[in-house]
Amino acid sequence: MQGEIDQLLVLSSAVNAIAQKEPLRLPAAQAKRLRHTEDLTFVDLCKKNDGTVKEQIRFTxxxxxxxxxxxxxxxxxWLVWQPQHETTPSEQTTETYIQPEHMKVAFAGATxxxxxxxxxxxxxxxxxSSWGQASWGLQDDREKQQNIWxxxxxxxxxTDQETPRPTIDLAQEIARLDKVLRAMTTLAGQLDHGNWPAVFNKTIDALEGKKGTAxxxxxxxxxxxxxxxxxxxxxxAIYSxxxxxGMGSWNDVFFPNPEDQANYDRLTPELYQSLCRAIMAISCSFQRP
Structure with missing residues (x-):
């Protein structure tokens, strides 16, 4: 999973644990997931009458x-994913093209x-962040500090009101993801290079809960x-x-056959969207064990 989304899932789990009266700390194994960050900064944004935004650091x-x-x-x-509008092939021009999110997500802070x-x-x-996600930036002395973000x-x-946590059907998300993964496996079989069919088959195995896929x-x-x-x-399945x-990922795949390429252009965003919906669903499913 992309690092920023992974961190959000870690944070939502920690907050839900607090709500369930669990210890006020991250277990050591999960705390290491934040090893490439400095202490997180939490900031209040307040819009002033003149339209400008006032920033006030709440916690460091x-x-x-x-x-x-x-x-x-x-x-x-819980986590919320609200995808941006993306241009369809028929809408695309040099001026209007918006890079699909499944491609932008390869870069820190890009979505x-x-x-x-x-x-x-x-x-x-x-x-x-004010840009729609955690604001991630490189430190100048990252090698010295070993904390690069x-x-x-x-x-x-x-607001001053409590909001009910959404209820999302995990079985429905499993079925949705399974369908697109099987289509991706068939499509990947048209390639004469790489091990993509094996990657998608392994993901299906994980989704089915087969031995050794936990x-x-x-x-x-x-x-x-x-x-x-x-x-x-x-x-x-999400992590698999x-x-x-970036380079060498599924985002870099190209099919010489136009029909296969059209299926790739259709199915790849579907896979990304199914994975994102599944992450949201998981974040809403936290319960006291």
Whole structure:
């Protein structure tokens, strides 16, 4: 899974654990998932009468943000994915082309679609950056510090009411993902290079919960036992089937046959969207084990 989305899932799990009265800390194995970041910064954004935005740093440590949510009796957290409009082939011109999100997601800070919702008795907060996601930037002294990212979350919207956590059918998301994965496996079989059919078959095996396909402990979200067996299968499939990256990824694949290429152009966004919907569903399925 892409690192920024992975971090959001870690954060939502930690907040949900607090809501379930779990210890106010990330287990050591999951805390290491933040090793490439400095302490996270959490910032309030307030729009002023003249239209400008005032920024006020609320917390500069993850533990302080979690403690504040605990003190305010947070009841739930989940992730929201709101995809941007993408131009279809018939709409594309040099001036109007918008790069598909499944291609932009290969770069840190490049997408604007994800946010984390935290809610409690008298509040609902939407956390993302002013650009729509965590603000990720490189440090100049990254080699010296061993922490290469500076990550900031902005509270872009807040209300004084609690918001019910959405209920999403995990079985429906499994079926949706299974369908597109089988189509991708057939399509990948038309290639005369690479091991893409094996990649998609392995992902289907994970989705079916076959032996040896469970998500390794090192990359499980915190409080893994609080997720259902269906969520475990989805998680394993998401990490196995996340084929969107830079050079050498599925994003770089090209089919010489026009019909195959058309299927690639249609199915690749479908796979990405199915994976994103599955991640949202998983974040909504946290329960006390």
């Amino acid at each position: 440590k993850l533990s302080h943000w979690l403690e504040d949510l605990c003190n305010r009796k947070v009841s739930a957290a 604007k679609s994800w946010s984390l919702i935290a809610t409690g008795p008298d509040f609902t907060e939407h956390w993302q 500076q990550v900031r979350y902005d509270c872009i919207q807040k 998500l390794p402990p090192a990359i499980r979200p915190p409080y893994y036992a609080a997720y259902s067996k269906d969520a475990h299968r989805l998680l394993a 089937g996340w084929v969107f990256g």
